[in-house]
Amino acid sequence: MGQRQAGPLVWVGIVVTTCLLLAALQKLLWLTVPFLLALILYYMLQPAMQALIYRGMRRETAAGATMAGFIVLVLLAGVLILPEFGARLLDWQATLLRYLQGGVDLLDRSLRSLEASWRVFANAQLADTAAARLAQFTNSLTSYLEPLVVGAATWAPALLLTPFLAYFFLRDGRNFLSFLARAVPNAFFERTLDLMAQVDRTARAYFQGLLLLTVLDTITLGLGLWWLGFQGAWLLGLICAILAWLPYIGSVLGGLLVVLVAATDFPQVPQMAWWAVGLFVMARMLDDFVYMPLTIGKSLSMHPLLTVVMIFVGGAVAGVAGLMLVLPVLGVVMVIGQTLGYLLTDARLMARHRHARNLGRQAAEADLF
């Protein structure tokens, strides 16, 4: 399959189908996100289930045992972490407020410094205006928080679908693929098996690429922050790398976090925040234009230019959901599109299919006349 090249029409079809799917998936985000998380869980737990099957356990039992083991581990971790979490909650609140205040102070200092240098800003009373806006924002914080809390409450039950879906992927995934394969005519069967294997490889490669990307981001940011003298540089790098799973919005949140920490931990060195911003921008550039094409883009066998362009197209078509979903969706559609393009234009396979249908019709009509 590797040496066949899809034509321009097939590629137009692939890009258009990807955009349509993204637009549709955006409407079903409550189902799409648990589905994606379930896929990640499936690829994480599959080796454990395979090991149990090899020991002689039936697939159904192995899937149940693996999922039960995972849930027990999560519950155990919850029981161990929750008391600690509860005890530190008040400290964390105080820490959060301290960092927020650090950010506000940095903004105020920067604006007053601008006012001192530029008369036009001084005339506009930039610092006072920003302070007033911030105070107004803080007062109306509940109106912003309320939809977030309501949204989280709506999404929480859908997220409970994740282990449920992952369990059925483990238990019935293979049967489902066999079921799909049974519907394929004999002439196209081998190619369809190959297509399914490629879709599986693509999905696996995407999620492995995502994990590799997280490691690279953590190393880059952790190293840079450590060099600048930040405490907990590696943890901060890891948090920012995980936030980067949400393209763009995650990067903004990560950048904000780094600036807040810089402003609070280095109040006497105001330029430290700007150094941190510079580092973060550099890391994001590396991430978007080097790491992502090399990890996720490479794992999906896509041209780096196409990867970058499609990220922007995904964002334009379906917003944040589009940014998150564009690469895995494109990877799967690309494999299906290329294979369908090949099958439907292969005259010999089509002729064999027609021949088999004629044989079937003749066999069915044999004793009618």
Next chain:
Amino acid sequence: MNRSFLGKVFAPRKLTPQLANLAKISLFNQLSATELGIVDGLLHHRDYLADEVVFDEGEEGQAIYLIESGQIVLMHPGQSERIATLGPGSFFGDMALIDNAHRTAQARAMQGSRLAVFFREDFLGLMDTHARIASKIALQMAREMGRRLRQQQSAESPSWHQHQ
């Protein structure tokens, strides 16, 4: 109690009629019932009508075919001479399991046939997850290839066979 529960969960599988049928295929005759059960989960069963083409010469091979029932003939298209006629228990298209080599002949069902299809990707996966099963299958395949090679050499030069 616990021991018997684990004993039940990991108990060797019984040879069901379906697995007994698989055990008759020469490629799998070294496998235990449990191992046959694992392999059975990887196979796809397909029915072919008499005169239906299974695969064409020159096509990229993706899978090996195992005959459960019926008869398959291997031939070069356009030539009346048959390369081989295979019955239940035989397998063909085995080079596809080793690499994605192009098919060297056309396979066609001589009568209504039921074939088990073993996809290359599944065999490669088996090498990672169940190396023992994969090595048993590979050994059987090597034996079959050796047998075919001896047969061919013997047919080409009868004296060669006497020297072996």
